[in-house]
Amino acid sequence: MKRAAAAILIILVVVSFIGRVNNFKNRNVLSCDEVVYFTLAVQVARDPAAYNTAELYQTGRPEGRKLPPYLNKPLFKHPHFNKPLFKHPPLFTSMIVLSHMLFGTTYNSAFLVSLFFGLLLIITAYFLGAALFDGKTGIYAALIMAIEPVIWISSQKIWMETTLAFFAVLSLCLFAIAVKRYNAVLVIASGVAAGFAALTKYPGALATMIIFIYALCCDRRFFKKKAFIASLFIPFIMLLPWFWWNHAVYGNEMFTANVEVMKAVNGMRRLVGVAWVPALIAAAAAGAAVLIKRKYMDPRGRHFSRTAASFGAIVSICLFCAIIFILRKHIANTCSIFFIPAAGWDMGMFKGEPWYFYMGRLTELSPFYVFSFAAVLFPIFDKKRLKEYSFLLIAAMLTFVPYILWQNYQSRYIASAIVPLVVLSSRVQISLAERAGCIRKEYPRYAATGVLVMIVLYAVMRTLYIDIVLVAPDVACYF
DSSP: OOOHHHHHHHHHHHHHHHHHHHHTTTEEEEEHHHHHHHHHEEEEEHTTTTTHHHHHHHHHOSSSSSOTTTTOOOTTTSSSOOOOOOOSSSHHHHHHHHHHHHHHHHHOOOOOOHHHHHHHHHHHHHHHHHHHTTTHHHHHHHHHHHHHHHHHHHHTSSSSSOOOHHHHHHHHHHHHHHHHHHHHHHHHHHHHHHHHHHHGGGGGGGHHHHHHHHHHHHOOOGGHHHHHHHHHHHHHHHHHHHHHHHHHHHGGGHHHOOOOHHHHHHHHHHHHHHSSSHHHHHHHHHHHHHHHHHHBBBBTOOOOOOHHHHHHHHHHHHHHHHHHHTTTHHHHHHHTTTTTOOBBOOTTTTOOOOOHHHHHHHHHHHTTTHHHHGGGHHHHGGGGGGGHHHHHHHHHHHHHHHHHHHOOOOGGGHHHHHHHHHHHHHHHHHHHHHHHHHSSSSSHHHHHHHHHHHHHHHHHHHHHHHHIIIIIITTTOOO
8 A cells, every 4th residue: 555655646746747847937927926035045145144135125126037017116115125134034045045056046946946845745645644544535635636726826936835835734744643653753853844834934833833722622641741842842943043133133123123023913913803702702612612521521531422422513513504604605606617716916906805715715726625624524423533633624724814814815825724624625525435335225325426426526627627727827826
């Protein structure tokens, strides 16, 4: 099985590489971020201290490849371009510098960094699925990832999102393996991977938050492990040189001068000011669940009583119904095979969209995500896997939250949630197939299996249609 899995993964990576590597070359326009990252890499290679966009601010726009009409001089004249230090940590830029050293100082070699980590996400999907569930789930997750639109588009741009997503998912994957068979080295490695994610972009630290919340809610034995406690601090220790550099440049104003830090602070203010009621309700529900768990578990703490199970089932069904109701328009759109969601090059084109934009957009990009959201039901039918479902759902939810609060909707920002959602989708589909195969009566079994196969084939065709029309031609920046 391991050899077959390795062969399948190699084929998927090679085919995906061939399908994506030339798409960037065929595009004659660049987004603002792509210009910025390339320019930073060129400057840092010349002078490591020149990690800023002051040159862009002075020149207005760089020489070289053609830019879209909206990327004119006023955009690069925004005040945050004139800072003495760039807003993001330098890991992604450093990787572009390395790629320039290996393949030459071109836009194409810079793009190879995004492509490389985008391809690695196919492999991490397999390992995450195999670690939490089984090899079948891992292989199926890798197959879906090979045609998944968000990561495919992001891997064709000089964007840091695939790099961020890889290290964040790698952190989750290493921890998931450690959950099954505790290994202090894997736990520490998980913390280091989360540190690399944070050094790519601050939200990478969410991987540590996901692991912390999962352990707090589902597996508190980890808090007795010294390696686990140490792993929670590793990402912040790895960020210390970057913070020191910021302090050396900005002094006591290092937090107010950094655009990304201020966005995080404002997001927390918005969370407290706007979302305190939902947060209170969620805290009350969590508290009720803990109380029910304590009251209705059997004396040895192994099984829920019928009362606790019924409560959980009611919550899951209500949540699923709410999701379906909220996404009803988007589900209708994805049921139309030729529907193409809005995408383009206009900045702020998704301003004013509702808070569930990301869930709706993912549904429109691929019907496979409907199975992902249906996973909220499966703790009812697959109680033995409650922790695994919880881990992935926590990962997706916590990745969504900061970007929902930020309200600058772009699908690439939630790249770190894609692999957990795809693993959920693959597990739900396999579980449905197994249940359909267990139906005793012959004709109902054939009917259930046939319906599921038809739905999956439609999801494949719909996703490939999006890939062919929107993704492979690389015709959009905002999607």
